[in-house]
Amino acid sequence: MSPITRAEHPFRIIVVGAGVAGLTASHCLQKLGIDHVVLEKQADIAPPLGAGISMWPHGLRILNQLGCLQDIEKSAVSLNRFLCRGPDGRLIHDNALYTHVQENHGIGFFPLERQNFLQILYDSLPNKSPVRTGRAVEDVEQFSDRVEVRLSTGEIEVGDMVLGCDGVHSLVRSAMWDYATRTSPGLVQAKEKTSLKTSWKTLIFITPGIPALGERDLTVTYNDGFTFLVTSQPDAVYFFVIFRREKPFTWPKREHHTEADVEKLAAQVLDKPVTDQLLFSEVWKRRTRASVVSLEEYVLEHWHHGRIVLAGDAVHKVHPNMGLGGNSAIEGIASLMNHIHRVLPPELKQIRTRLDGSSMRNHKPSGTALNMAFAAYQKERQHRMRELMDLSTMVAKMHTYATPLHRFMANWMMPLLDDRRFANRVGSYIATAPKLDFLPDVDFACGRLPWTSNTDEKEEEEVLFDGILAEKSVAVSA
Template sequence: MSNNSSFRVIIIGAGVAGLIASHCLQKAGIDHVVLERRAEIAPAEGASIAIYPHLMRILHQIGVLEEAKRACVPCDRFVFRRPDGKVIMNNGFFHHVKENHGHDIVPLERRQFLQILYDNLPDKGYIRTGCAAKEITQFVSGVEVKLSDGTVEIGDLIIGCDGVHSMTRSAMWEHANKTSPGLITAKEKTSMKTDWKCLIGMGPAEPGLGERDMNVVHNTKYSFLTLTQPDRVFFFVFFRLSKSSSWPQKKRYSDADAEELAASVASHPLSETTVFGEIWKKRQRGALISLEEGVLEHWHNGRIVLAGDSVHKITPNIALGGNSAIESAVSLSRPSLATLNQVFTAYQTERHGRMKHIMNFSRLITDVQAWCSPFHQFLATWVLPLQPDRALANQFGEMIRGVPKLAFVEAGDFVSGKFEWKHENWKVSLKRPNGQSDTGLSRILQLMSTVMVIAVVIFAAQHINPLLIV
């Protein structure tokens, strides 16, 4: 790994976000390492990932879009159904999204997507597997991460992409309360709530569910969602919990738990001709997981910044602005702690308010899908079917068109539809004292652009999918 910069980033977690981060940082020429506790990059877990047009633009910039598109076919029908499987409405959402943005929404298996991202890395030497982060120490001049294999990684900052049960977040909290006692309160630590659990999985194609369809089946306090491809079906069953829980409680479900819950809804229709038990019986894999949600107040401290589920576990927020807050950063080859704080504060400021709004919207969506009250049932069965067919796609339009791209990588000839890309001509402006090199400032602006894109990718790939659309 050859780099001209002494600045080094440590990324904890080699999921979708960590791998995208490595692509971005390699494009920027920034030294880094991605640490993954698992032995393999693409384990046989999870279900699907929906690639929306804005994520396609980022994948286009890093050179993996065409391979990802070859691995699946676009979504076609979006069908809402009653508990008996009969159709409430058939919405043209996917077709309208393509008209609005010039690109389809395409679903593919999460494991397959991870493998594509890894296989297309310019240099795989930046990725370390089988080495869990065990201890993080911050210094005035840098950070140190001790790993499970006994080795130590040293760098200038840490990006925590290690999920809702983030070890990086715990280390950040510990450091914050040493340097600023009382900053991280018990209220904030317990602000991520778990009100839902979900059966997820995939199996072979089921004729009664279509070849390119998304089906949402409403029920009371639970709902089904299936997403189909010609050769497979992805499934999700959302169950409202009778009692809410929060951190540090961490509910783990066994295979027996999944079997018991699946059996309780096995006879429930997914369409006019198919019941859930049919796809569960033929599943290639399936699991029962907790669904947490919440937005933390502090997204960074010292040389640690959090991204994705470690700091905001909700439906997507991709309305990110520019990086003007850091344009006056000083020209340094290795940014000081004060400079990093300025960068991370800008990142948090850009996203926090919007994230709170989206979290509340997410709760409403989930409640409507599962008919959590007569009011939610009324919305689902009477109000939504009367909305104009393209209303939902247009609602998503501003959110999709407004996302950032990598400011330091040419987007090329990436088409748009009726909605122009908001940041198509976005360029990072560098302001520096006369006579000083802008190399260091360029590095930190590239890093900031990358952090913003990582945040977008985490949402787009892990949350902005048909699961949470009403």
Template sequence: MSQDQKRPFRVVVVGAGIVGLSLSHCLQLAGIDHVVLEKHDKVVSVQGAALIIWPQVARIFDQFGILKRIHETTVPVCRERRRWPDGTINHTGKTVQTMSKNFDMPSIIFDRQRCVEHLYDGLPDKSYVRTSAKVDRVEHTESGIRVVTTDGRVEEGDIVIGSDGVHSTIRQQMWDHAAKDDPSAVPETDKNCFSTDFGGLFGVSDLTEDLKLLDSESNVTFGHGHTEMLFTQPGKAYWAIIFKDDHHKPPVRRDGSEQAMEALVEQYGDVPLTDHIKLKQLWKQRSRAGLLNIEEGMLEKWHSGRFVLVGDSAHKASLTYHLPLCLVIHTDPPKMTADLGLGANIAIEGAVTLCNILNRETKSDKHRHFTTAELSALFTEYQAARYVRAKAFTDLSGKATRMNSYQTYFGRFMTGYVAPWLAPIQLRKLSEAFAKGPKLDYVPTRTINEDAPGWKLGEKKEAEGASAVKYLVAAAAGGVAVSYLLMQRVEGRAWRFGMTF
């Protein structure tokens, strides 16, 4: 028996963030040998503030066995408001609350860092995760790969999965290897597909009584060249301002120093997040904050050789909480918003899809090894299953951010006046899309009710879909007409729309 036949199929995952830890859960549940390499000295997420977990990923977390604990440590959203640039209320919505009702489960909004902690603490075996393991290079052997870390340690395996974010080391390693082995394997456009037009200042502040906020509410504020978000959980306020910045392609690293953040607060400090809270007030009460570029883009090819990418290393969406409802029409799968954290949700879906394929191919023989041609077929199957859905989120999230930050007159009109009229349609389309999300096909769910009405929407017939499109078009036309008439009666508030009537 050869050495290859003696060793099991093994996966090397790079990056122990939300996606990398989700991969470890999936692989452990499948009984697939692996290691997760994390460059930092501990498993922690410091990028961004709050995160919403939508029903399809809550179902996956239930399969991981961590959903019950998450529900025990979070409070469901009880109030959702969209606001004009002056902080007054544009619309009181029920997106998150409706999802909770449709899928018969409490909504989840919490700190991204807490999400990472739940994923890590809930791992069946934490020994699969190696910290202080920064990748130096990936070498190809006759039948696999060798991942060498900067401290000289080596991890061998059959494939390497890059879940190391938008500034992925593994993506670059993949490109470098393809350039030597098969230059045509990676589209040249992929090497310059990411760009930035927006920056984001994120923070977490103490939820004090003077803020007059509920224990769990969401606020999204439109603005001229910026848009704000404010979410709460007991004792904490999670906030962000997304602002228009210079265009960079490829992206350049942003100065995230305290001085740079102070300069932004000086510029945007009087921007309202509600009718009584301004950014500078939350800044003074912050416990932590960060300044980031909001990268956008998507690769045409997510794999090459024994490399495959999952999450932000392959597709990166802009960040927005509210999608103007006019964008959620007649698409299957629907083109939906990248609501807060929906990029993370879609990335976790990708991890599940890939692991379903790996489990299918190895469940009868854990010592099975694959040629690069066989792996290419499997990775092509994975990308094909994910590409349309991921691209829809990536493209539409950018449009939503631009509408909420008033980049065009049309966007201002649609997000401020038409969107509220289409809320029932958006909620149904979102429910349908969430219901179609993947789950692990080799382990059962544990606590959720998959007979809830929301899950049934993913099974709707094509005829129903066509009927919904006709209703959507009629509703959109009616909404525009009614909105126009209403606008004629609010000339005194026309400044909000940014136009003169």
């Protein structure tokens, strides 16, 4: 494709990364009839990596619009109990959160094996051909009328914009920063780049079902400096041992973990109780695979520049203890797609079923219109993600007894909080999540808390969510 003829081509988006955000984006773009390609560096869409990924009702609502809900419900059972335990494994709090989530939203919280979840997202795509595996992106160049993306295979993809869904070590993000340095000096400050902070690492593994850990339970066992976080299903256990690092570090430093790190971290906790009956060593010996990953936390200041926009972990990453990072990636894609849809020229909306693009020539949003969509997406999402990051970090500190105050909150304050009130406040966050405005929202669950799409109501609910933070961070901020 010659760059000179770009104006003659239909509107085209280059999506980098076929993880949670990239696959969701491809599905949305297919529904919108927008020409696109999804470039994935790995050979496999769903490699056997990681452990579980849990879906909350608001993520499920979007996935239902994309036709994935039935497969998710076939692959997992929603959680029932949320058990918080002390370092000796004894039960501190049997929290009824998941019962209330079910009542509040008409649907529960579903843990799936990550590999299986990615496969479901891929299998549900109406057309698989836009997704190209084994294509590592090496560089992104922006021009006034186009973007060019250079691949490790030597190919160059040309489009109107790049959507960076390439995860925590995003190359697209670095290319966006480089472009900003050249064209808008001073815009992206060093402070923003070093806000990408790594304060935690986690040992992850999977075992077959273990009756002593239940079939539908989340167990969190608090400890000094680390936590066991265990999700059980009838046939599997997704196990995370999350360690607080003594010395956090920031971007661009990156740690690579080896098999020796896996064994070393496991050895540190072998004799620690997971419950009052079970030691870690008894679960560990049943693992089928294990790995170590660093856990970064950040919400960027700038989510887009020029013709590049970022989504998912490339732009925001939260501690995984609340299971909301992937849900947020899906939400973010829904929000971005809604805003892109709003700036599409009417002709493009009308002929969106013409995937060959033949009649779409010259009907594309201008660079200014795309920028308006990107800015609206950032405005809608940034505050929400900052709140979530702060809350997740605070909970992680509580679970690892970061200070005497965090220990007090974990052992005494949380058990005394009214579970329903807590679930309602989490529920206000769930109920105000976006859905895909350009697709029908048919046949989806509804519970006590209505789904809210009106902006005024959203603002009211967000204040409520601020309330949880305020309530829980009083002591911590001291």
